[in-house]
Each structure stands twice: as structure tokens, then as C-alpha cells.
Amino acid sequence: MSQPEGLKRVFGIDLGTTYSVISYVDEHGKAVVVPNQESERITPSVVLFDGDAVIVGDTAKESAKVEPHRVVARVKQHMGDPNFVFEHEGKVYNAEDVSSFILRKVVGDAEVALGEPITDVVITCPAYFGTPEREATANAGRLAGLNVRAVLNEPTAAAIAYGLEQASDQTVLVYDLGGGTFDVTMIEINERLIRVVCTGGDHRLGGVLWDEAVVMYLAEQFREQTGEESDPLDDPEVLNDLTLQAERGKKTLTQREKAPFRVTHAGKQARVELDRAKFEEVTRHLLDRTIELTREMLEDARAKGSAAFDKIILVGGATRMPQVRDRIIAEFNVEPETYDPDEAVAKGAALYGLKESLQQGVQDILAEASESANGPADDHDRRPIELGDVPEEEVAEALDRLEKQLGFTLTGPVRELVGTKIVNVLSKSLGVVALDDKRKEVVVYLLPRNTEVPFERSTDFGTDADDQIAVDIRVMSGERDSPEPTDCQEVGVATLNLPERLPAHSPIRVKFTITRDGRLNVTAVDLTAGGAIEVDFQTEAVMDSEAVEERSTALRLLTVS
Known part of the structure; x- marks a missing residue:
């Protein structure tokens, strides 16, 4: 679809700990995910350094088994950390550098799929990220050559995607358990207002900790079965193999009652069968922590006068584990709704990007109409128009003009989103x-x-x-x-x-x-x-704009695929 001059398509990117996703809003007003060149809708956030080439995704993830010293995974957990560095062939990379490679991969693949350049993006981050982590996230986008229009909280993005489909006002808890982070956020969704009441969480608590608990259990079972004294987890190749097995086994246990594993170390082998009950036992302390954080957030919400909620929405791939749903029902007596776990955040970010772009377009049209009626405004008087102060019919007329420029119909929910105020905390x-x-x-x-x-x-x-x-x-x-x-x-x-x-x-x-x-x-x-x-x-922990520009030039010499 063509874009009018000055109105850029803005893409939403969920830059995840374990997987990343890119989305845009199509000509029907629907947020859609762009598959990568491997035809997958989600891309592993794993980076392999191979000389002057950088490989991102499934190949990098598989290479971790045999070349762990050349692979970086879970880099999101180090965003804003000044002490994190990864060295390869005499070169040093920080968390923003590595994240920029992941962004270049998902953006580059989307450009090929859509046949158009991508410049403007909204990147999401955990609600619990502080200033250093948010600045590092924005800088990763700039290092990738992108114009970062906003860094948006993941639960807020999910609420935008969810709220666009709702007909009634409601207050929801977004329980967001991703690969590496956990957020729980109370959000009011009303007509023309999406308001975050309270948020809490832990940006180091995520599905990978469930994997690590399984890995520890497998190593313990290996030692019991074989009598081997050396720890299989001290061998990087064995550790990476068990980590990949644990992730696959966790997904198996979502569908089945048992999952088989094989541990090979020091010339010995053990076969371990893990059933769902044992899996839930060895990871119960992690689920306990999410419930504890949820209750803390609810206490904060009560202090602000918002004690009640209507629904609990599950977001993030790790919420597929049956133990999550069962525990929430037991604790809160509410049947949670699973909402597009892998893709909701990226889709919400794309919708937010469209909202920002359309708002700017409407403001430009209104400013142009004002200058036609009243003469050119001085630079001092030329400031953004608050759409909430503009009569609805004038906003509707401006959107009609934008529709003609765009060449497609702006659906009712998209029109409402343009005038929706989004309030974060x-x-x-x-x-x-x-x-x-x-x-x-x-x-x-x-x-x-x-x-x-x-x-x-x-x-x-x-x-x-x-x-x-x-x-x-x-x-x-x-x-x-x-x-x-x-x-x-x-x-x-x-x-x-x-x-x-x-x-x-x-x-x-x-x-x-x-x-x-x-x-x-x-x-x-x-x-x-x-x-x-x-x-x-x-x-x-955060580079200034001059350093970003200088670093970006150096990183672009590396080929990312």
C-alpha cells in the first residue's frame, strides 16, 4: 500500500529475550506479523559471530551446542548493564550492539518480504525496565539504523492489541511471562482511554529459568544414574545441549504428561523421563514468585483506589504452561484468557505506531486548515494540537482526507484508536x-x-x-x-x-x-x-548520540543474516 508524503508506516518490534517479532498494520486496519526468511513468525534472539558475518536466529541457536563461545543469547537481560561485554576475534560488543544485530535481522527480512524500506519503528520493553534499560533499547534501534519513534511497555502494547477488539469498558490484569522477563500490570480499557494503573515484575524472571530448573534436575539425575562425579554442567557443549532439550521438553509437557531426555557426558549416558508433576515441582518456586509479585502489584493498585479487575489476560510464550493457568485459577478464582501469546506485543506496538503516525497526519491537516483560515503561524505558536481539544467532527474530516491519501479505509476501531489517550506509569x-x-x-x-x-x-x-x-x-x-x-x-x-x-x-x-x-x-x-x-x-551504561552514530558506522561493516 502506498503512503502519503509525510505519513510513514511505523512497524512494531517485540525485541524479546528468547524470540523477536515484527508487525505492521495492513490495509484492512489489522496488525499482522511479517515472517522471517525462514518462513517463521518468530525469530530466536540468538546471535552467532562468524568472522565478519553475524548470523541471527535458528542457525545461531543450533550452533550454541557446538560453538557456545561464538554465540550470544538472552542479551536482553543485560540491557543497560555497563559491565556486559562479548568478545570475538579481538572486538568487543555490548548489549546494545548485539541487540542491534537482532533488529537488523528482523527488519531486513521484513523489508525483503514486503519489498519496501523500513525506517520508523516502535520497540517494546518490559514495563519494569528503568531509565538505563530503556535508553539502551532505544540506542539498539538507532545502531540498527532505525528511527525509534517510541519505547513502549510490553503490557501496554498487549493491552492496545487486546483493547482494539473489545466492545465494553473493562479493567484487566496483563500477566506477561516471556522468555526472560515477567510483568504484571493493571490496565483500564475505556472508550478513548487506555490507562495503566500499576505495574510490577522482575526483568530477570522468565521462561528460561524454568529451562534452567529442568537442566539442574537432568544433571542431578545423570549423576545418580551413572555415579559420575564430574558435573556435566561444567562442559559448555553439554550445558547448551541440555538447555535446548529443556526448552523442547517444556513445550512437550504443555501437550503431554511426560517428556524424554538424554544426558551424555564423560563417556556415559543417562535416560531421564520427566513427568509434568515433577516438572511443576522443580519449578514451583518460580511460579510462586510471579504470584507474589502479582499480589504486591494488587496492593499498590488498592492504595491508588483500584482494587477490582474484570479479567486476567495471559501474554508471553511461557504462559502456555498448564501450571500457570491452574495456579491463577486457584489463587484468584478467575479463568484467565490467553491472548495471542507470541504476537500480541508486536501487534500492539504496530498499532501504537499507526496511532502516532495518523495523529501526526491529523495534526498537520488541522494546522494547515488553521493557517488557511487565520494566516501562517509564527514558529513560537506552532505547537502540537491536542486532539482531545478538537471537535470530533473535525478529527473525522481530517481522517477522511487521510483515507483518500492512503487509498484504503480506516476501520472504526482504528479511527477510535487515533483519539485514544494512552497513559503509562x-x-x-x-x-x-x-x-x-x-x-x-x-x-x-x-x-x-x-x-x-x-x-x-x-x-x-x-x-x-x-x-x-x-x-x-x-x-x-x-x-x-x-x-x-x-x-x-x-x-x-x-x-x-x-x-x-x-x-x-x-x-x-x-x-x-x-x-x-x-x-x-x-x-x-x-x-x-x-x-x-x-x-x-x-x-x-548508555551511549550518547555522537557515540551511537560512530558505533553504528562501525557495526554496519558487519553482514547480518
Whole structure:
């Protein structure tokens, strides 16, 4: 389908721990997934380094059995981690680099399938990702040569895809158990409003931990059967083979009561049969943790006055395990609905991208109509039009014009989505380190968890001593509002230089501004002399735009397939 000038098709990408998916909205207003060149709808998020070539997907995943030193898997769990590096033939790659290869693979395959270039994308991330992880995700897209229009929370994306098909208002819990992450989010879906109430989770709790529990069990059974003293898990090839077997066995146990395994190590072999009851026993502690996190989130929702929900929606491939459904029924007395586990997130991201693109198109048409009626606007007055303030008939007329430009009909649900407001919340509290009255370092929170975004808040502090030459604004992120810096993650540090001969306790105003997609801007002002700094927050884990550009040029010398 052709696109009018200035209205770009925006693709949605679920950049997953174990699998990645790309989607777009077709001429019928339906979000569809684009298969890869192997004709698979999901692509393993596994990268194999082979000289100057980079191979992503099934081949890389299989190669992990025999060449684990050349393969990177589950890189999403390291996003925003400054200490993660992968070395190959004298070159060092960080998590953003590796993720950019996965993005290049899914985007490149989609370009071949559709016969058109792809530039604009919405990439999803766990709701529980903080500032460093979100910035790293955006940078991975930029390294892949993409214009990242937004970094969208995975449960919110799933709710968009789900909500587009619903006729009634409702409050849903999105229980999202993916390959490497777990999120649970309460979301209100009303006419023209999708509002996140609360979110919780753990971005290191996912289906791969179920696989690891099976691997541990298999190794234990091997030692019992063979009497071998050496640990089969110390052999990288054996470990990778068992990991692949565990993933396959987990899927088998979703359909059948038993799954067979074979463990070969040190010239010995053991055959192990794992039944569903034993599988559920060795992984029960993981499922317990998801229920614990769900109850914590519900407590937070009650504190905000939202105790009740209508449905529980299961998203993420790991929710196919029968134990998940059974446990949710037992705990909450609600029959959960499985909603497009592998593809809902990517489809929701594509719908969100279409919404953003159409909104921009409508705003341009309205601005053009206003200038025709009132004359050209000054740059100072030219600002985005809030569609909620525009009469519905004017928005409808603008959408009619866009329909003619697009050459296809915008369905009723898509039209409604254009005017739908989407409200997200902060997954972690954000604050700064200060000294209390006992001169002990404590974290003072400016933005609490589950605050609706965008949002901004200012707090006044004082300098510590006479003639202080600077103050360091240490930005911290915390999960449970602990005042202890050791319980928090440092997002980064900004330094405000001070004028000479400033007395102690001179006021410093710190303002945090969080954008709708979770990016942080920090402003600090010396209220005595007027000095100020403003930082779109960078951390040691995240590259600035100049570094991204430089790195992108170097990475493009590698062939990705």
C-alpha cells in the first residue's frame, strides 16, 4: 500500500529475550506479523559471530551446542548493564550492539518480504525496565539504523492489541511471562482511554529459568544414574545441549504428561523421563514468585483506589504452561484468557505506531486548515494540537482526507484508536542522594513508583558547606522506596558548578521530568546565583548520540543474516 508524503508506516518490534517479532498494520486496519526468511513468525534472539558475518536466529541457536563461545543469547537481560561485554576475534560488543544485530535481522527480512524500506519503528520493553534499560533499547534501534519513534511497555502494547477488539469498558490484569522477563500490570480499557494503573515484575524472571530448573534436575539425575562425579554442567557443549532439550521438553509437557531426555557426558549416558508433576515441582518456586509479585502489584493498585479487575489476560510464550493457568485459577478464582501469546506485543506496538503516525497526519491537516483560515503561524505558536481539544467532527474530516491519501479505509476501531489517550506509569521510583540531619546519605524520591507519566516534580535542597564549589546530583532508581542508596540502582551523576563564597545551605532546586516513554530529564538550579544544568539523562551504561552514530558506522561493516 502506498503512503502519503509525510505519513510513514511505523512497524512494531517485540525485541524479546528468547524470540523477536515484527508487525505492521495492513490495509484492512489489522496488525499482522511479517515472517522471517525462514518462513517463521518468530525469530530466536540468538546471535552467532562468524568472522565478519553475524548470523541471527535458528542457525545461531543450533550452533550454541557446538560453538557456545561464538554465540550470544538472552542479551536482553543485560540491557543497560555497563559491565556486559562479548568478545570475538579481538572486538568487543555490548548489549546494545548485539541487540542491534537482532533488529537488523528482523527488519531486513521484513523489508525483503514486503519489498519496501523500513525506517520508523516502535520497540517494546518490559514495563519494569528503568531509565538505563530503556535508553539502551532505544540506542539498539538507532545502531540498527532505525528511527525509534517510541519505547513502549510490553503490557501496554498487549493491552492496545487486546483493547482494539473489545466492545465494553473493562479493567484487566496483563500477566506477561516471556522468555526472560515477567510483568504484571493493571490496565483500564475505556472508550478513548487506555490507562495503566500499576505495574510490577522482575526483568530477570522468565521462561528460561524454568529451562534452567529442568537442566539442574537432568544433571542431578545423570549423576545418580551413572555415579559420575564430574558435573556435566561444567562442559559448555553439554550445558547448551541440555538447555535446548529443556526448552523442547517444556513445550512437550504443555501437550503431554511426560517428556524424554538424554544426558551424555564423560563417556556415559543417562535416560531421564520427566513427568509434568515433577516438572511443576522443580519449578514451583518460580511460579510462586510471579504470584507474589502479582499480589504486591494488587496492593499498590488498592492504595491508588483500584482494587477490582474484570479479567486476567495471559501474554508471553511461557504462559502456555498448564501450571500457570491452574495456579491463577486457584489463587484468584478467575479463568484467565490467553491472548495471542507470541504476537500480541508486536501487534500492539504496530498499532501504537499507526496511532502516532495518523495523529501526526491529523495534526498537520488541522494546522494547515488553521493557517488557511487565520494566516501562517509564527514558529513560537506552532505547537502540537491536542486532539482531545478538537471537535470530533473535525478529527473525522481530517481522517477522511487521510483515507483518500492512503487509498484504503480506516476501520472504526482504528479511527477510535487515533483519539485514544494512552497513559503509562513509572515502574521504579526516581530520586537523588542527599544528607539527612545526621549527615547520613539517604535517597529522597521525587517521582514515586506508579506515578502517571509524563510528569515533573521539583524539590529544594541546600548545599552542604561554605564555599562549596559544586554539587553532584546522584540520580537513583528504587523498587520499594528504600532510603538506603545500597538498595537502589544509580542511574547516573550530573554536576552543578557553584559560584565562589556561597554559604552553606544555599538553596538548590532539582527538577525531574519523566517523558511518556520513561526517559528522564534532570534540571538543577542554584537559586542564589542562577547557575543551572539540564541533562537528558545519560548513564555510564548508555551511549550518547555522537557515540551511537560512530558505533553504528562501525557495526554496519558487519553482514547480518
